[in-house]
Amino acid sequence: MxxxxxxxxxxxxxxxxxxxxxxxxxxxxxxxxxxxxxxxxxxxxxxxxxxxxxxxxxxxxxxxxxxxxxxxxxxxxxxxxxxxxxxxxxxxxxxxxxxxxxxxxxxxxxxxxxxxxxxxxxxxxxxxxxxxxxxxxxxxxxxxxxxxxxxxxxxxxxxxxxxxxxxxxxxxxxxGCDPDGEIGERHDPETHLIPIIVRAALKGSTVSIFGDDYDTPDGTCIRDxxxxxxxxxxxxxxxxxxxxxxxxxxxxxANSKGFSVREVLATVERVCGRPVAVKIDPRRPGDPAVLIGKTERAKELLGWSPKRSDLELQVRDAWNWYENFLPSV
Ligand SMILES: NC(=O)c1ccc[n+]([C@@H]2O[C@H](COP(=O)([O-])OP(=O)(O)OC[C@H]3O[C@@H](n4cnc5c(N)ncnc54)[C@H](O)[C@@H]3O)[C@@H](O)[C@H]2O)c1
Known part of the structure:
Protein backbone atom coordinates (compact mmCIF):
# COMPACT_ATOMS: atom_id res chain seq x y z
CA MET A 1 0.00 0.00 0.00
CA GLY A 176 -7.42 18.11 -23.24
CA CYS A 177 -5.05 15.23 -22.49
CA ASP A 178 -2.06 14.50 -20.31
CA PRO A 179 0.50 17.16 -21.39
CA ASP A 180 3.25 14.47 -21.19
CA GLY A 181 1.41 12.38 -23.81
CA GLU A 182 1.47 9.23 -21.64
CA ILE A 183 -2.31 8.83 -21.95
CA GLY A 184 -5.07 10.56 -23.88
CA GLU A 185 -8.64 10.50 -25.11
CA ARG A 186 -9.59 7.33 -27.04
CA HIS A 187 -13.29 7.01 -27.69
CA ASP A 188 -14.54 4.97 -30.62
CA PRO A 189 -16.56 6.42 -32.17
CA GLU A 190 -15.46 9.83 -30.92
CA THR A 191 -18.34 12.16 -30.08
CA HIS A 192 -16.48 15.06 -28.44
CA LEU A 193 -15.89 18.22 -30.44
CA ILE A 194 -12.21 18.96 -29.80
CA PRO A 195 -10.91 15.47 -30.70
CA ILE A 196 -13.28 15.33 -33.68
CA ILE A 197 -11.83 18.57 -35.07
CA VAL A 198 -8.24 17.62 -34.22
CA ARG A 199 -8.67 14.28 -35.99
CA ALA A 200 -10.23 16.02 -39.01
CA ALA A 201 -7.24 18.38 -39.12
CA LEU A 202 -4.88 15.40 -39.10
CA LYS A 203 -6.78 13.43 -41.73
CA GLY A 204 -7.92 16.34 -43.91
CA SER A 205 -11.57 15.29 -43.45
CA THR A 206 -14.66 17.50 -43.10
CA VAL A 207 -16.32 18.47 -39.80
CA SER A 208 -20.09 18.93 -39.49
CA ILE A 209 -21.43 21.97 -37.66
CA PHE A 210 -24.94 21.16 -36.46
CA GLY A 211 -26.70 24.50 -36.90
CA ASP A 212 -25.21 27.96 -37.40
CA ASP A 213 -28.38 29.94 -36.73
CA TYR A 214 -28.49 29.78 -32.92
CA ASP A 215 -28.93 32.92 -30.88
CA THR A 216 -25.19 33.24 -30.16
CA PRO A 217 -22.66 35.80 -31.46
CA ASP A 218 -21.51 33.59 -34.38
CA GLY A 219 -24.63 31.41 -34.63
CA THR A 220 -22.98 28.20 -33.39
CA CYS A 221 -23.51 26.46 -30.05
CA ILE A 222 -21.46 27.52 -27.04
CA ARG A 223 -20.08 24.92 -24.63
CA ASP A 224 -17.95 24.84 -21.49
CA ALA A 254 -16.75 23.52 -15.28
CA ASN A 255 -14.64 26.21 -16.82
CA SER A 256 -17.34 28.87 -16.34
CA LYS A 257 -16.38 30.18 -19.78
CA GLY A 258 -18.06 29.19 -23.01
CA PHE A 259 -16.56 28.72 -26.46
CA SER A 260 -18.54 28.45 -29.68
CA VAL A 261 -18.03 25.66 -32.20
CA ARG A 262 -16.47 28.20 -34.57
CA GLU A 263 -14.09 29.40 -31.83
CA VAL A 264 -12.99 25.81 -31.21
CA LEU A 265 -12.46 25.34 -34.96
CA ALA A 266 -10.39 28.50 -35.25
CA THR A 267 -8.32 27.48 -32.23
CA VAL A 268 -7.60 24.02 -33.66
CA GLU A 269 -6.62 25.58 -37.00
CA ARG A 270 -4.26 27.99 -35.24
CA VAL A 271 -2.67 25.33 -33.02
CA CYS A 272 -2.37 22.71 -35.77
CA GLY A 273 -1.42 25.17 -38.50
CA ARG A 274 -3.88 23.43 -40.83
CA PRO A 275 -7.25 24.49 -42.25
CA VAL A 276 -10.27 22.34 -41.39
CA ALA A 277 -13.10 21.94 -43.92
CA VAL A 278 -16.60 22.35 -42.47
CA LYS A 279 -20.13 21.74 -43.65
CA ILE A 280 -23.28 23.08 -42.06
CA ASP A 281 -25.82 20.40 -41.12
CA PRO A 282 -29.25 20.84 -39.50
CA ARG A 283 -29.50 21.40 -35.76
CA ARG A 284 -29.61 18.25 -33.63
CA PRO A 285 -32.73 17.87 -31.47
CA GLY A 286 -32.05 18.67 -27.84
CA ASP A 287 -28.87 20.72 -28.38
CA PRO A 288 -29.16 23.87 -26.24
CA ALA A 289 -27.64 27.06 -27.70
CA VAL A 290 -25.47 27.74 -24.65
CA LEU A 291 -24.31 25.48 -21.82
CA ILE A 292 -21.98 26.95 -19.23
CA GLY A 293 -21.50 25.81 -15.64
CA LYS A 294 -21.23 27.75 -12.42
CA THR A 295 -18.52 26.51 -10.05
CA GLU A 296 -18.85 28.52 -6.83
CA ARG A 297 -19.68 25.34 -4.88
CA ALA A 298 -16.49 23.57 -6.03
CA LYS A 299 -14.49 26.60 -4.97
CA GLU A 300 -16.20 26.91 -1.62
CA LEU A 301 -16.32 23.22 -0.61
CA LEU A 302 -13.25 21.79 -2.33
CA GLY A 303 -11.04 24.86 -2.75
CA TRP A 304 -10.98 24.01 -6.48
CA SER A 305 -10.85 26.24 -9.49
CA PRO A 306 -9.66 25.29 -12.99
CA LYS A 307 -6.03 26.04 -13.82
CA ARG A 308 -6.12 25.05 -17.48
CA SER A 309 -9.21 26.92 -18.60
CA ASP A 310 -7.46 28.38 -21.64
CA LEU A 311 -8.95 26.75 -24.76
CA GLU A 312 -5.67 26.92 -26.66
CA LEU A 313 -3.94 24.91 -23.94
CA GLN A 314 -6.67 22.26 -24.04
CA VAL A 315 -6.44 22.00 -27.82
CA ARG A 316 -2.63 21.92 -27.76
CA ASP A 317 -2.60 18.96 -25.35
CA ALA A 318 -5.16 17.09 -27.46
CA TRP A 319 -3.21 17.81 -30.65
CA ASN A 320 0.03 16.66 -29.04
CA TRP A 321 -1.56 13.32 -28.12
CA TYR A 322 -3.17 12.65 -31.49
CA GLU A 323 -0.23 13.78 -33.56
CA ASN A 324 2.64 12.26 -31.58
CA PHE A 325 1.27 9.42 -29.51
CA LEU A 326 -1.79 7.98 -31.23
CA PRO A 327 -0.97 8.23 -34.93
CA SER A 328 -3.20 5.34 -35.95
CA VAL A 329 -6.61 6.97 -35.27
N1 LIG B 1 -15.93 12.59 -21.26
C1 LIG B 1 -16.75 13.56 -20.84
O1 LIG B 1 -16.77 14.68 -21.39
C2 LIG B 1 -17.67 13.31 -19.67
C3 LIG B 1 -18.56 14.34 -19.29
C4 LIG B 1 -19.40 14.11 -18.19
C5 LIG B 1 -19.35 12.92 -17.48
N2 LIG B 1 -18.49 11.94 -17.89
C6 LIG B 1 -18.47 10.67 -17.12
O2 LIG B 1 -17.12 10.38 -16.77
C7 LIG B 1 -16.90 8.96 -16.73
C8 LIG B 1 -15.69 8.61 -17.56
O3 LIG B 1 -15.87 9.05 -18.90
P1 LIG B 1 -14.76 8.75 -20.01
O4 LIG B 1 -14.91 9.79 -21.07
O5 LIG B 1 -13.46 8.54 -19.35
O6 LIG B 1 -15.31 7.36 -20.59
P2 LIG B 1 -14.49 6.10 -21.17
O7 LIG B 1 -15.44 5.33 -22.02
O8 LIG B 1 -13.21 6.54 -21.76
O9 LIG B 1 -14.17 5.26 -19.85
C9 LIG B 1 -15.14 4.44 -19.22
C10 LIG B 1 -14.44 3.18 -18.74
O10 LIG B 1 -15.38 2.38 -18.02
C11 LIG B 1 -15.19 1.02 -18.40
N3 LIG B 1 -16.46 0.31 -18.14
C12 LIG B 1 -17.67 0.53 -18.71
N4 LIG B 1 -18.59 -0.29 -18.18
C13 LIG B 1 -17.96 -1.05 -17.24
C14 LIG B 1 -18.37 -2.07 -16.34
N5 LIG B 1 -19.64 -2.50 -16.30
N6 LIG B 1 -17.45 -2.62 -15.50
C15 LIG B 1 -16.17 -2.22 -15.53
N7 LIG B 1 -15.71 -1.26 -16.37
C16 LIG B 1 -16.60 -0.67 -17.22
C17 LIG B 1 -14.78 1.07 -19.85
O11 LIG B 1 -14.09 -0.10 -20.27
C18 LIG B 1 -13.90 2.33 -19.88
O12 LIG B 1 -12.55 2.01 -19.61
C19 LIG B 1 -18.21 8.34 -17.23
O13 LIG B 1 -18.94 7.90 -16.11
C20 LIG B 1 -18.92 9.48 -17.93
O14 LIG B 1 -20.33 9.33 -17.86
C21 LIG B 1 -17.66 12.10 -18.96
Whole structure:
Protein backbone atom coordinates (compact mmCIF):
# COMPACT_ATOMS: atom_id res chain seq x y z
CA MET A 1 0.00 0.00 0.00
CA UNK A 2 1.17 3.55 -0.70
CA UNK A 3 1.49 6.36 1.88
CA UNK A 4 -2.00 7.79 1.44
CA UNK A 5 -3.78 4.44 0.84
CA UNK A 6 -5.43 2.50 -1.95
CA UNK A 7 -8.20 4.08 -4.01
CA UNK A 8 -10.47 1.88 -6.12
CA UNK A 9 -10.92 3.47 -9.56
CA UNK A 10 -13.69 1.89 -11.62
CA UNK A 11 -13.29 2.72 -15.31
CA UNK A 12 -9.65 3.61 -14.72
CA UNK A 13 -8.66 2.30 -18.16
CA UNK A 14 -10.81 4.98 -19.79
CA UNK A 15 -10.13 8.60 -20.71
CA UNK A 16 -10.84 10.49 -17.49
CA UNK A 17 -10.18 7.62 -15.06
CA UNK A 18 -6.66 7.04 -16.40
CA UNK A 19 -5.79 10.73 -16.01
CA UNK A 20 -7.08 10.65 -12.44
CA UNK A 21 -4.92 7.56 -11.73
CA UNK A 22 -1.80 9.47 -12.78
CA UNK A 23 -2.69 12.34 -10.41
CA UNK A 24 -3.61 9.94 -7.58
CA UNK A 25 -0.20 8.26 -7.84
CA UNK A 26 1.55 11.65 -7.86
CA UNK A 27 -0.39 12.57 -4.70
CA UNK A 28 0.78 9.41 -2.89
CA UNK A 29 -2.27 7.19 -3.37
CA UNK A 30 -2.22 3.79 -5.03
CA UNK A 31 -4.90 3.61 -7.73
CA UNK A 32 -6.46 0.15 -8.10
CA UNK A 33 -8.17 0.02 -11.49
CA UNK A 34 -11.31 -2.09 -11.86
CA UNK A 35 -12.29 -2.10 -15.55
CA UNK A 36 -13.84 -4.66 -17.88
CA UNK A 37 -11.95 -3.11 -20.83
CA UNK A 38 -15.20 -2.88 -22.81
CA UNK A 39 -14.32 0.68 -23.80
CA UNK A 40 -10.96 1.21 -22.12
CA UNK A 41 -7.38 0.22 -22.81
CA UNK A 42 -4.98 -1.95 -20.86
CA UNK A 43 -2.15 0.33 -22.01
CA UNK A 44 -3.77 3.30 -20.22
CA UNK A 45 -3.32 1.61 -16.82
CA UNK A 46 0.19 2.63 -15.75
CA UNK A 47 0.11 3.70 -12.11
CA UNK A 48 -1.18 0.67 -10.23
CA UNK A 49 -2.70 -2.78 -10.65
CA UNK A 50 -5.46 -3.53 -13.15
CA UNK A 51 -8.26 -5.88 -12.13
CA UNK A 52 -10.16 -6.86 -15.26
CA UNK A 53 -13.68 -7.21 -13.92
CA UNK A 54 -17.20 -5.91 -14.35
CA UNK A 55 -18.67 -3.69 -11.64
CA UNK A 56 -21.87 -5.71 -12.02
CA UNK A 57 -20.10 -8.87 -10.83
CA UNK A 58 -20.65 -8.57 -7.08
CA UNK A 59 -18.48 -11.54 -6.13
CA UNK A 60 -15.46 -10.20 -8.06
CA UNK A 61 -15.99 -6.69 -6.68
CA UNK A 62 -16.08 -8.02 -3.11
CA UNK A 63 -12.94 -10.05 -3.71
CA UNK A 64 -11.15 -6.92 -5.02
CA UNK A 65 -12.37 -4.80 -2.10
CA UNK A 66 -11.18 -7.43 0.38
CA UNK A 67 -7.80 -7.74 -1.30
CA UNK A 68 -6.96 -4.03 -1.56
CA UNK A 69 -9.06 -2.50 1.26
CA UNK A 70 -9.43 0.90 -0.46
CA UNK A 71 -9.88 4.04 1.63
CA UNK A 72 -12.08 5.51 -1.12
CA UNK A 73 -13.83 4.69 -4.39
CA UNK A 74 -13.86 6.77 -7.56
CA UNK A 75 -16.56 5.53 -9.91
CA UNK A 76 -15.96 6.40 -13.56
CA UNK A 77 -17.11 3.22 -15.29
CA UNK A 78 -20.14 3.79 -17.49
CA UNK A 79 -21.23 3.96 -21.10
CA UNK A 80 -21.05 7.60 -22.12
CA UNK A 81 -22.57 8.25 -25.53
CA UNK A 82 -25.82 10.24 -25.60
CA UNK A 83 -26.70 9.01 -29.11
CA UNK A 84 -26.10 5.37 -28.23
CA UNK A 85 -28.19 5.77 -25.08
CA UNK A 86 -31.12 6.95 -27.19
CA UNK A 87 -30.71 3.90 -29.47
CA UNK A 88 -30.10 1.38 -26.67
CA UNK A 89 -31.61 2.71 -23.43
CA UNK A 90 -31.69 -0.69 -21.70
CA UNK A 91 -27.95 -1.09 -22.23
CA UNK A 92 -27.41 2.27 -20.49
CA UNK A 93 -29.76 1.59 -17.59
CA UNK A 94 -28.24 -1.85 -17.12
CA UNK A 95 -24.57 -0.80 -17.20
CA UNK A 96 -24.80 2.66 -15.66
CA UNK A 97 -27.53 2.10 -13.08
CA UNK A 98 -28.00 -1.65 -12.51
CA UNK A 99 -24.30 -2.50 -12.37
CA UNK A 100 -23.66 0.55 -10.17
CA UNK A 101 -26.24 -0.78 -7.67
CA UNK A 102 -24.22 -4.01 -7.42
CA UNK A 103 -21.00 -2.03 -6.92
CA UNK A 104 -22.64 0.17 -4.28
CA UNK A 105 -23.92 -2.79 -2.29
CA UNK A 106 -20.41 -4.27 -2.16
CA UNK A 107 -18.87 -0.90 -1.22
CA UNK A 108 -21.39 -0.46 1.61
CA UNK A 109 -20.61 -3.96 2.92
CA UNK A 110 -16.94 -2.97 2.78
CA UNK A 111 -17.60 -0.20 5.33
CA UNK A 112 -18.93 2.57 3.07
CA UNK A 113 -15.71 4.53 2.38
CA UNK A 114 -15.94 7.92 0.61
CA UNK A 115 -17.43 7.52 -2.87
CA UNK A 116 -16.72 10.01 -5.68
CA UNK A 117 -19.05 9.61 -8.66
CA UNK A 118 -18.60 10.84 -12.25
CA UNK A 119 -21.84 12.65 -12.95
CA UNK A 120 -22.56 15.05 -15.77
CA UNK A 121 -24.11 18.35 -16.78
CA UNK A 122 -26.51 16.19 -18.83
CA UNK A 123 -28.59 15.76 -15.66
CA UNK A 124 -29.72 19.40 -16.04
CA UNK A 125 -31.15 18.92 -19.55
CA UNK A 126 -31.84 22.10 -21.49
CA UNK A 127 -30.78 24.94 -19.19
CA UNK A 128 -33.48 27.37 -18.11
CA UNK A 129 -30.71 29.93 -17.62
CA UNK A 130 -26.90 30.02 -17.77
CA UNK A 131 -24.55 29.70 -16.03
CA UNK A 132 -26.07 26.55 -14.55
CA UNK A 133 -25.65 26.02 -10.82
CA UNK A 134 -26.24 22.80 -8.87
CA UNK A 135 -29.76 23.83 -7.83
CA UNK A 136 -30.92 24.13 -11.42
CA UNK A 137 -33.81 21.67 -11.98
CA UNK A 138 -32.64 18.18 -12.83
CA UNK A 139 -34.45 17.43 -16.08
CA UNK A 140 -32.26 15.19 -18.25
CA UNK A 141 -33.49 14.80 -21.82
CA UNK A 142 -31.89 11.46 -22.76
CA UNK A 143 -31.33 8.02 -21.21
CA UNK A 144 -27.63 8.74 -20.60
CA UNK A 145 -28.42 11.82 -18.49
CA UNK A 146 -31.23 9.98 -16.70
CA UNK A 147 -28.94 7.03 -15.90
CA UNK A 148 -26.51 9.42 -14.20
CA UNK A 149 -29.28 11.19 -12.27
CA UNK A 150 -30.65 7.84 -11.03
CA UNK A 151 -27.21 7.01 -9.63
CA UNK A 152 -27.18 10.35 -7.78
CA UNK A 153 -30.53 9.36 -6.24
CA UNK A 154 -29.15 5.92 -5.30
CA UNK A 155 -26.19 7.58 -3.61
CA UNK A 156 -28.45 9.89 -1.60
CA UNK A 157 -30.53 6.88 -0.51
CA UNK A 158 -27.39 4.91 0.40
CA UNK A 159 -26.24 7.87 2.48
CA UNK A 160 -29.54 7.91 4.37
CA UNK A 161 -29.57 4.16 4.89
CA UNK A 162 -25.89 3.39 5.49
CA UNK A 163 -24.07 6.69 5.92
CA UNK A 164 -22.16 6.30 2.63
CA UNK A 165 -20.36 9.65 2.10
CA UNK A 166 -20.58 10.66 -1.55
CA UNK A 167 -19.89 13.47 -3.97
CA UNK A 168 -21.27 13.53 -7.51
CA UNK A 169 -18.94 15.60 -9.66
CA UNK A 170 -20.99 16.95 -12.56
CA UNK A 171 -18.57 17.51 -15.41
CA UNK A 172 -19.29 19.76 -18.31
CA UNK A 173 -17.25 18.87 -21.47
CA UNK A 174 -14.03 17.10 -20.52
CA UNK A 175 -11.19 18.05 -22.88
CA GLY A 176 -7.42 18.11 -23.24
CA CYS A 177 -5.05 15.23 -22.49
CA ASP A 178 -2.06 14.50 -20.31
CA PRO A 179 0.50 17.16 -21.39
CA ASP A 180 3.25 14.47 -21.19
CA GLY A 181 1.41 12.38 -23.81
CA GLU A 182 1.47 9.23 -21.64
CA ILE A 183 -2.31 8.83 -21.95
CA GLY A 184 -5.07 10.56 -23.88
CA GLU A 185 -8.64 10.50 -25.11
CA ARG A 186 -9.59 7.33 -27.04
CA HIS A 187 -13.29 7.01 -27.69
CA ASP A 188 -14.54 4.97 -30.62
CA PRO A 189 -16.56 6.42 -32.17
CA GLU A 190 -15.46 9.83 -30.92
CA THR A 191 -18.34 12.16 -30.08
CA HIS A 192 -16.48 15.06 -28.44
CA LEU A 193 -15.89 18.22 -30.44
CA ILE A 194 -12.21 18.96 -29.80
CA PRO A 195 -10.91 15.47 -30.70
CA ILE A 196 -13.28 15.33 -33.68
CA ILE A 197 -11.83 18.57 -35.07
CA VAL A 198 -8.24 17.62 -34.22
CA ARG A 199 -8.67 14.28 -35.99
CA ALA A 200 -10.23 16.02 -39.01
CA ALA A 201 -7.24 18.38 -39.12
CA LEU A 202 -4.88 15.40 -39.10
CA LYS A 203 -6.78 13.43 -41.73
CA GLY A 204 -7.92 16.34 -43.91
CA SER A 205 -11.57 15.29 -43.45
CA THR A 206 -14.66 17.50 -43.10
CA VAL A 207 -16.32 18.47 -39.80
CA SER A 208 -20.09 18.93 -39.49
CA ILE A 209 -21.43 21.97 -37.66
CA PHE A 210 -24.94 21.16 -36.46
CA GLY A 211 -26.70 24.50 -36.90
CA ASP A 212 -25.21 27.96 -37.40
CA ASP A 213 -28.38 29.94 -36.73
CA TYR A 214 -28.49 29.78 -32.92
CA ASP A 215 -28.93 32.92 -30.88
CA THR A 216 -25.19 33.24 -30.16
CA PRO A 217 -22.66 35.80 -31.46
CA ASP A 218 -21.51 33.59 -34.38
CA GLY A 219 -24.63 31.41 -34.63
CA THR A 220 -22.98 28.20 -33.39
CA CYS A 221 -23.51 26.46 -30.05
CA ILE A 222 -21.46 27.52 -27.04
CA ARG A 223 -20.08 24.92 -24.63
CA ASP A 224 -17.95 24.84 -21.49
CA UNK A 225 -14.70 22.82 -21.85
CA UNK A 226 -12.80 21.67 -18.80
CA UNK A 227 -9.30 20.20 -18.90
CA UNK A 228 -9.11 16.56 -17.81
CA UNK A 229 -6.26 17.35 -15.38
CA UNK A 230 -8.44 19.97 -13.69
CA UNK A 231 -11.07 17.25 -13.30
CA UNK A 232 -8.40 14.96 -11.86
CA UNK A 233 -7.37 17.54 -9.25
CA UNK A 234 -11.00 17.98 -8.22
CA UNK A 235 -11.39 14.23 -7.61
CA UNK A 236 -8.52 14.18 -5.15
CA UNK A 237 -9.89 17.29 -3.41
CA UNK A 238 -13.33 15.63 -3.24
CA UNK A 239 -11.87 12.51 -1.63
CA UNK A 240 -10.14 14.65 1.00
CA UNK A 241 -13.31 16.70 1.51
CA UNK A 242 -15.32 13.55 2.27
CA UNK A 243 -12.54 12.13 4.46
CA UNK A 244 -12.75 15.25 6.67
CA UNK A 245 -16.51 14.83 7.01
CA UNK A 246 -17.74 17.11 4.20
CA UNK A 247 -21.45 17.01 3.38
CA UNK A 248 -22.52 14.68 0.57
CA UNK A 249 -23.77 16.57 -2.50
CA UNK A 250 -23.49 17.24 -6.23
CA UNK A 251 -20.76 19.64 -7.36
CA UNK A 252 -20.30 21.18 -10.82
CA UNK A 253 -16.89 21.00 -12.48
CA ALA A 254 -16.75 23.52 -15.28
CA ASN A 255 -14.64 26.21 -16.82
CA SER A 256 -17.34 28.87 -16.34
CA LYS A 257 -16.38 30.18 -19.78
CA GLY A 258 -18.06 29.19 -23.01
CA PHE A 259 -16.56 28.72 -26.46
CA SER A 260 -18.54 28.45 -29.68
CA VAL A 261 -18.03 25.66 -32.20
CA ARG A 262 -16.47 28.20 -34.57
CA GLU A 263 -14.09 29.40 -31.83
CA VAL A 264 -12.99 25.81 -31.21
CA LEU A 265 -12.46 25.34 -34.96
CA ALA A 266 -10.39 28.50 -35.25
CA THR A 267 -8.32 27.48 -32.23
CA VAL A 268 -7.60 24.02 -33.66
CA GLU A 269 -6.62 25.58 -37.00
CA ARG A 270 -4.26 27.99 -35.24
CA VAL A 271 -2.67 25.33 -33.02
CA CYS A 272 -2.37 22.71 -35.77
CA GLY A 273 -1.42 25.17 -38.50
CA ARG A 274 -3.88 23.43 -40.83
CA PRO A 275 -7.25 24.49 -42.25
CA VAL A 276 -10.27 22.34 -41.39
CA ALA A 277 -13.10 21.94 -43.92
CA VAL A 278 -16.60 22.35 -42.47
CA LYS A 279 -20.13 21.74 -43.65
CA ILE A 280 -23.28 23.08 -42.06
CA ASP A 281 -25.82 20.40 -41.12
CA PRO A 282 -29.25 20.84 -39.50
CA ARG A 283 -29.50 21.40 -35.76
CA ARG A 284 -29.61 18.25 -33.63
CA PRO A 285 -32.73 17.87 -31.47
CA GLY A 286 -32.05 18.67 -27.84
CA ASP A 287 -28.87 20.72 -28.38
CA PRO A 288 -29.16 23.87 -26.24
CA ALA A 289 -27.64 27.06 -27.70
CA VAL A 290 -25.47 27.74 -24.65
CA LEU A 291 -24.31 25.48 -21.82
CA ILE A 292 -21.98 26.95 -19.23
CA GLY A 293 -21.50 25.81 -15.64
CA LYS A 294 -21.23 27.75 -12.42
CA THR A 295 -18.52 26.51 -10.05
CA GLU A 296 -18.85 28.52 -6.83
CA ARG A 297 -19.68 25.34 -4.88
CA ALA A 298 -16.49 23.57 -6.03
CA LYS A 299 -14.49 26.60 -4.97
CA GLU A 300 -16.20 26.91 -1.62
CA LEU A 301 -16.32 23.22 -0.61
CA LEU A 302 -13.25 21.79 -2.33
CA GLY A 303 -11.04 24.86 -2.75
CA TRP A 304 -10.98 24.01 -6.48
CA SER A 305 -10.85 26.24 -9.49
CA PRO A 306 -9.66 25.29 -12.99
CA LYS A 307 -6.03 26.04 -13.82
CA ARG A 308 -6.12 25.05 -17.48
CA SER A 309 -9.21 26.92 -18.60
CA ASP A 310 -7.46 28.38 -21.64
CA LEU A 311 -8.95 26.75 -24.76
CA GLU A 312 -5.67 26.92 -26.66
CA LEU A 313 -3.94 24.91 -23.94
CA GLN A 314 -6.67 22.26 -24.04
CA VAL A 315 -6.44 22.00 -27.82
CA ARG A 316 -2.63 21.92 -27.76
CA ASP A 317 -2.60 18.96 -25.35
CA ALA A 318 -5.16 17.09 -27.46
CA TRP A 319 -3.21 17.81 -30.65
CA ASN A 320 0.03 16.66 -29.04
CA TRP A 321 -1.56 13.32 -28.12
CA TYR A 322 -3.17 12.65 -31.49
CA GLU A 323 -0.23 13.78 -33.56
CA ASN A 324 2.64 12.26 -31.58
CA PHE A 325 1.27 9.42 -29.51
CA LEU A 326 -1.79 7.98 -31.23
CA PRO A 327 -0.97 8.23 -34.93
CA SER A 328 -3.20 5.34 -35.95
CA VAL A 329 -6.61 6.97 -35.27
N1 LIG B 1 -15.93 12.59 -21.26
C1 LIG B 1 -16.75 13.56 -20.84
O1 LIG B 1 -16.77 14.68 -21.39
C2 LIG B 1 -17.67 13.31 -19.67
C3 LIG B 1 -18.56 14.34 -19.29
C4 LIG B 1 -19.40 14.11 -18.19
C5 LIG B 1 -19.35 12.92 -17.48
N2 LIG B 1 -18.49 11.94 -17.89
C6 LIG B 1 -18.47 10.67 -17.12
O2 LIG B 1 -17.12 10.38 -16.77
C7 LIG B 1 -16.90 8.96 -16.73
C8 LIG B 1 -15.69 8.61 -17.56
O3 LIG B 1 -15.87 9.05 -18.90
P1 LIG B 1 -14.76 8.75 -20.01
O4 LIG B 1 -14.91 9.79 -21.07
O5 LIG B 1 -13.46 8.54 -19.35
O6 LIG B 1 -15.31 7.36 -20.59
P2 LIG B 1 -14.49 6.10 -21.17
O7 LIG B 1 -15.44 5.33 -22.02
O8 LIG B 1 -13.21 6.54 -21.76
O9 LIG B 1 -14.17 5.26 -19.85
C9 LIG B 1 -15.14 4.44 -19.22
C10 LIG B 1 -14.44 3.18 -18.74
O10 LIG B 1 -15.38 2.38 -18.02
C11 LIG B 1 -15.19 1.02 -18.40
N3 LIG B 1 -16.46 0.31 -18.14
C12 LIG B 1 -17.67 0.53 -18.71
N4 LIG B 1 -18.59 -0.29 -18.18
C13 LIG B 1 -17.96 -1.05 -17.24
C14 LIG B 1 -18.37 -2.07 -16.34
N5 LIG B 1 -19.64 -2.50 -16.30
N6 LIG B 1 -17.45 -2.62 -15.50
C15 LIG B 1 -16.17 -2.22 -15.53
N7 LIG B 1 -15.71 -1.26 -16.37
C16 LIG B 1 -16.60 -0.67 -17.22
C17 LIG B 1 -14.78 1.07 -19.85
O11 LIG B 1 -14.09 -0.10 -20.27
C18 LIG B 1 -13.90 2.33 -19.88
O12 LIG B 1 -12.55 2.01 -19.61
C19 LIG B 1 -18.21 8.34 -17.23
O13 LIG B 1 -18.94 7.90 -16.11
C20 LIG B 1 -18.92 9.48 -17.93
O14 LIG B 1 -20.33 9.33 -17.86
C21 LIG B 1 -17.66 12.10 -18.96
Missing amino acids: SDAGNVLVTGGAGFIGSHVCKRLAAAGYQPIVLDNLSRGFRSSVKWGPLEVADIGDGARVREILNRYRPIGVMHFSAFTSVGESVQQPALYYSNNVGATAVLLQAVIEHGAPPFVFSSTAAIYGNPASVPVDEDHPHRPINPYGRSKLYVEHMLADANQASGLPWVALRYFNAA YIHVNDLADAHILALKYLARGGKSCGINL
